Amino acid sequence: MDAEQFRKAGHAAVDEIIDYFTNLESRHVASKVSPGYLRPLLPAKPPDEGEEWADIQKDIEAKIMPGLTHWQSPDFMAFFPANSTYPSILGEMYSAAFTAPAFNWLCSPACTELETVVLDWLCHLLHLPASYLSTSATGGGGVIQGSASEAIVTVMIAAREQFVRRHCRLAVPQPASEVEAEDGEWRLRTRLVALGSEMSHSSTQKAAMIAGVHYKSIPVDVTDDFALTGRGLTEALQDLTGRGWQPFYLTLTLGTTSTCGVDHFKEIAEVKKQYPNMWVHVDAAYAGAALLLEEYHELTDGFEAFDSFDVNMHKWLLTNFDASCLFLPCREPLISALTITPSYLQNDHSSSGLVTDYRDWQIPLGRRFRALKIWFVLRSYGVNGMKNHVKRHIGLGEIFANWVKNEGSDLFELVAPPRFALTVLRVKLPEEKREKATTPFVMSKAATTETKVDEGLASNDIFPLPNEADGGPQIDTLTRTNALTKEVYERINSTGDILLTSTMIKDCYAIRVVGANEQTNEQHLRKAFEILTRTTEEVLRKLESKAGSE
Numbered sequence: 001m002d003a004e005q006f007r008k009a010g011h012a013a014v015d016e017i018i019d020y021f022t023n024l025e026s027r028h029v030a031s032k033v034s035p036g037y038l039r040p041l042l043p044a045k046p047p048d049e050g051e052e053w054a055d056i057q058k059d060i061e062a063k064i065m066p067g068l069t070h071w072q073s074p075d076f077m078a079f080f081p082a083n084s085t086y087p088s089i090l091g092e093m094y095s096a097a098f099t100a101p102a103f104n105w106l107c108s109p110a111c112t113e114l115e116t117v118v119l120d121w122l123c124h125l126l127h128l129p130a131s132y133l134s135t136s137a138t139g140g141g142g143v144i145q146g147s148a149s150e151a152i153v154t155v156m157i158a159a160r161e162q163f164v165r166r167h168c169r170l171a172v173p174q175p176a177s178e179v180e181a182e183d184g185e186w187r188l189r190t191r192l193v194a195l196g197s198e199m200s201h202s203s204t205q206k207a208a209m210i211a212g213v214h215y216k217s218i219p220v221d222v223t224d225d226f227a228l229t230g231r232g233l234t235e236a237l238q239d240l241t242g243r244g245w246q247p248f249y250l251t252l253t254l255g256t257t258s259t260c261g262v263d264h265f266k267e268i269a270e271v272k273k274q275y276p277n278m279w280v281h282v283d284a285a286y287a288g289a290a291l292l293l294e295e296y297h298e299l300t301d302g303f304e305a306f307d308s309f310d311v312n313m314h315k316w317l318l319t320n321f322d323a324s325c326l327f328l329p330c331r332e333p334l335i336s337a338l339t340i341t342p343s344y345l346q347n348d349h350s351s352s353g354l355v356t357d358y359r360d361w362q363i364p365l366g367r368r369f370r371a372l373k374i375w376f377v378l379r380s381y382g383v384n385g386m387k388n389h390v391k392r393h394i395g396l397g398e399i400f401a402n403w404v405k406n407e408g409s410d411l412f413e414l415v416a417p418p419r420f421a422l423t424v425l426r427v428k429l430p431e432e433k434r435e436k437a438t439t440p441f442v443m444s445k446a447a448t449t450e451t452k453v454d455e456g457l458a459s460n461d462i463f464p465l466p467n468e469a470d471g472g473p474q475i476d477t478l479t480r481t482n483a484l485t486k487e488v489y490e491r492i493n494s495t496g497d498i499l500l501t502s503t504m505i506k507d508c509y510a511i512r513v514v515g516a517n518e519q520t521n522e523q524h525l526r527k528a529f530e531i532l533t534r535t536t537e538e539v540l541r542k543l544e545s546k547a548g549s550e
Contacts, residue, residue, distance in 0.1 A: 001053065005053065008053075009053040009057075012053070012054075012057060013057070016057065016060070017089065021072065021519075024070055024072060024073045024074065024519065025073065025074060025075070025519075027065075027070055027073065028070075028495075028496035028497065029069065029070050029073040029075040029076050029496060029497070029498060029499045030069050030070075030493060030496040030499045031066065031067050031068055031069050031496075032066075032496055033066055033067045037066070037067060038063065038067060041063045042063070069499065071084075071517075072084055072517060072518075072519070073499075073517065073519075074515075074517055074519040074520040074521065074524040075497065075498045075499065075524055075527070075528070076498075076499050076517060077498055077499060077500055077513050077514055077515050077520075077525075077528055078499040078500050078501040078512070078514075079501050079514075080257075080285075080286040080315050080316070080514060080516070081286075081315055081316055081514070081516040081517050082314060082315060082320075082321055083314070083315065083316060083317065083318045083319065083320070083516075083517065083518060084319075084320035084321075085318045085319070085320070085377065085380075085518060086380075087318075087373070087376040087377045087379075087380035087381070088318065088319045088320045088373040088376060088377050089320065089373075090373075090376055091319075091372040091373025091374070091375070091376040091377070092320065092373055094369075094372055095368055095369040095370070095372050095373065098111075098369055099369075100369055101365075101366035101367065102358070102366070102367045102368070102369060103345075103357070103358070103359035103365045103366050103367060104345065104347070104355075104357040104358075104359055105355035105356060105357055106347050106355075108369070109355075111369045111371065112355065112356055112357075112358060114371040114372065114375060115142075115143070115144055115358065115370070115371035116134050116141065116142075116356060117371075118371050118374045118375050118378065119134070119141070119142030119143070119144070119325055119327070119371075120133050120134055120135070120141075120142070121378060122142065122311075122313075122325055122374070122378075123142060123327060125291075125292055125383060125386070126288065126291040126292065126300075126311065127291055127297040127300050128291075128300060128303060128309060128327060129300070129303050129304045129329065131304065131329035131330075132303075132309065132327040132328065132329055134356075136329065138329050138330050139330050139331050139332055140327070140328055140329040140330060140331065141327070141328065141331050141356070142325055142326060142327045142328075143325075143326050143358055143361040143362065144323060144324065144325060144326075144367075144370045144371060144374075145310070145322075145324040145325075145326050145362060146322045146324060147312070147322060147324050148201070148203065148283055148285035148310050148311075148312055148324050149201070149203035149206065149207070150324065150362075150363070151281075151308075151310040151324055151326040152203050152204055152207045152251060152281065152283065152310070153203075153206075153207040153210055153211070153363065154326070154334070154338075154361075154362060154363055155249075155279065155281050155307070155308045155326070155328075155334070156194060156204075156207045156208070156211050156213075156249050156279075156281075157211055157337050157338070157363075158279070158333045158334045158336075158337040158338070159194075159248055159249040159279030159281075159307070159333070160189075160192060160211055160213060160248060160249070160337075161333070161336065161337040162277075162279065162333040162336070162337070163192070163246070163248035163249075163277050163278075163279070164185055164188055164189065164192075166277050167188055167246070167277065168181065168184055168185050168188065188246065189212070189213075191214075191244060191245055191246045192213040192214065192245075192246050192248050193213060193214040193215065193216050193240060193245045193246065193247050193248070194207070194208040194211070194213050194214070194215050194216070194247075194248065194249040194250075194251075195215075195216050195217075195218060195233075195236065195247055195249065195250040195251070196215070196217060196218070196250065196251040197217065197218045197219075197220050197227075197228035197232075197251075197252075197253070197256075197263065198217045198218065198219055198220055199220055199226050199227075199228075199253065199256040199257075199258055199259070199261055200217070200251050200253055200256070200283070201251075201253070201256075201257050201283060201285070203283075204251040204283075205217075213248075213249075214245070216236065216240065216245075216247075218232055218233065218236045219232065220232060220261075222506060224264075225259075225261055225262075225416065225417060226256065226258070226259050226261040226416060226505065226506075227261045227262055227263045227264055228252065228253075228263040228264065228268070229263075229264045229267055229268075230264055230267025230268050230270060230271045231267075233250070233267075233268055233271050234271055237271070237274075237275060237278075247275065247278055248277065248278055248279065249278065249279045249281070250268075250278060250279070250280050250281070251281050251283050252265065252268060252280060252281065252282050252283065252306070253282070253283045253284070254282055254283070254284035254287050254288055254291075254299060255284060255285070255286050255287020255288065255290075255419070255420055257503070258416075258424070258503040258504075258505050258510075258512070259415070259416035259417075259419070259422070259424050259503075259505060260286075260287055260416075260419035260420045260422045261416065261419070262287075262299060262419075265282070265299065265300075265301065265302040265303065265306075266301050266302040268280065268302070269302035269303075269304075269305035269306070272305050272306075273305070279307045279308070279333075280305070280306040280307055280308075281306070281307060281308045281309070281310070282303065282306055282308070282309040282310070283310060284309060284310060284311045285310065285311065285312045285315060285324070286312065286315045286316055286420070287316075287419070287420040288309075288310075288311030288312075289311065289315065289316035289317050289390050290390055290394065290420055291311075292383075292386055292387050292390055293387060293390060293391055293394075304329070306329075307328065307329070307330075307333075308326060308327065308328045309326070309327045309328075310324060310325065310326045310327070311324075311325050312324045312325070313325060313374055313377070316389075316390060316393070316516055317377070317386065317389075317390075318377050318381060318386070318389060318518065319373055319374055319377045320373065322370065323370050323373065323374055325374075326361075331361065334360070334361055335360045335361065338360050338361070338362070338363070339360045345359075389518070393421040393515065393516040393520070394420060394421050396421060396515055396520065396521070396522060396525055397418055397419075397420070397421035397422060397423060397514070397515065397516075398418060399522060399525065400418075400423050400513060400515065400525045400528075400529060401414065401418035401423045403526075403529045404423060404425055404529070407529075407533075408529070408532070408533060410428070411427060411428055411533060411536045411537070411540075412425045412426070412427060412428060412532070412536070413425060413426055413427075413428055415505055415508060415510040416505070421514050421515060421516045422512060422513070422514040423512075423513045423514070424503070424505070424510050424511070424512050424513075425510060425511055425513070426481060426482075426485045426508060426509065426510045426511065427481065427484045427485040427488050427511075427536050427539075428481075429477060429480055429481045429484060430540065430543070430544075478507060478508065481508075481509075482507075482508065482509035483509075484539065484540075484543070485502075485509045485510065485511060486502065486509050487539050488511070488532070488535050488536050488539050489502050489511050491535050491538075491539065492531055492532065492535050495531075497527075497531060498527070498528050498531055500512060500513055500528075511532075513525075513528060513532075515528070
């Protein structure tokens with residue numbers, strides 16, 4: 001392909017991308033293909049001679065589109081959003097053209113320096129502590145990772161090495177020999193344990209597997225809105241240390257996957273004072289975007305005590321995958337754990353200490369020029385455009401939640417207070433099918449007074465939990481309610497008209513609805529609510545008909 005052919009192909013590709021975005025609503029959001037659909041459509045081997053671009057482009061629509069789930073569709077309300085926008089796509093085009101591996105400053109200085117600048121911009125916008133800036137006296141800064149999961153693995157390795165180094169220095173300040181020092185270090189490594197709440201993303205447990213350490217999940221309670229509290233953490237730490245374990249790492253969450261719950265940061269910052277060598281990481285992959293808004297700035301209180309924070313711009317912040325932004329108040333533990341400098345990577349600039357080499361802030365060596373698309377997005381939308389984008393979706397989520405608890409009160413129950421554009425619900429079992437002994441949910445005081453999160457909710461808006469101490473009837477009720485909710489969920493997703501995801505919360509099967517794509521508006525959420533209502537009524541009629549025939 002020569003330059004003129006590329007110009008023509010590029011115009012054709014851009015036109016097709018624009019048409020794709022414009023006509024997303026005309027496509028079923030979920031693919032209906034069967035596993036293995038693609039192989040029979042493709043040749044057994046690549047062509048011996050090159051093909052014309054026009055022939056290649058035809059296969060996008062004919063062979064690839066049928067197997068795509070359309071994450072940019074306004075009817076995509078599953079998982080969390082994965083926004084892609086025209087400015088971010090342009091950033092990828094330039095990045096692909098430049099293709100600098102960017103493992104050190106010398107590779108392409110602009111790649112490193114733009115990343116440092118735009119992450120400092122983002123640090124200010126998210127109201128993170130000043131120590132997280134690259135210019136801070138503590139040696140902080142940000143780095144773009146591939147995903148929030150990758151960020152967790154990275155900081156867990158740094159946490160492990162820092163903990164081992166500090167603990168061994170305190171335990172045996174002057175070992176008698178190198179063998180004694182090694183033996184002590186190896187024994188310690190077998191007792192290391194990483195922590196997360198039962199609502200933490202599974203990436204923390206997976207990171208522990210990769211890092212070769214143990215993992216402990218800390219229970220949370222519905223009365224705390226499924227958040228990890230200082231009390232719950234203290235109990236877990238005392239139990240573990242009392243049994244000889246060494247808790248060295250903890251993941252906190254701002255916006256848990258199942259309910260968008262928020263752990264109690266200020267309480268946990270106080271607990272950390274008693275465990276100064278335990279690394280605390282804040283996973284704000286999705287909901288961290290809300291920190292753009294002043295009404296959520298209070299959530300960062302206590303972050304000064306923590307060791308790292310991560311937010312994905314590729315979820316809610318209009319930037320395509322991958323763009324996970326990791327911030328630290330001190331870069332030294334990360335660099336110390338991950339730096340290896342063979343002769344072929346040595347250069348005067350790196351040796352001077354005057355430049356940043358991001359290869360020492362991550363697990364891979366090479367890295368893409370991802371800062372470019374972030375730069376394009378921040379400049380194209382501006383601060384106010386980004387804020388309005390997030391605020392609009394939070395408002396839409398509140399509208400949807402109000403439909404559920406008002407118009408849908410006979411059919412649905414909220415499983416958790418709606419937060420950050422996410423509503424979590426389950427289907428109500430008809431009254432005659434309910435057991436009277438179920439225990440009603442009692443909301444925490446904090447939940448009932450936090451108006452920006454759950455305004456207007458009362459205790460009877462939230463689902464009743466089974467009281468296991470009372471025996472079987474409650475479990476039976478929960479089992480039947482779960483089956484009913486699951487059937488509604490599976491029927492909806494089978495149509496492909498909208499796409500939702502489900503979750504399990506304290507043995508309760510629930511449906512998650514999150515409308516946070518750029519094209520999503522109230523009309524699309526209304527469509528989703530009507531599909532939920534209509535499908536639930538159909539399933540309930542089927543249930544009544546079956547009961548009548550028995």
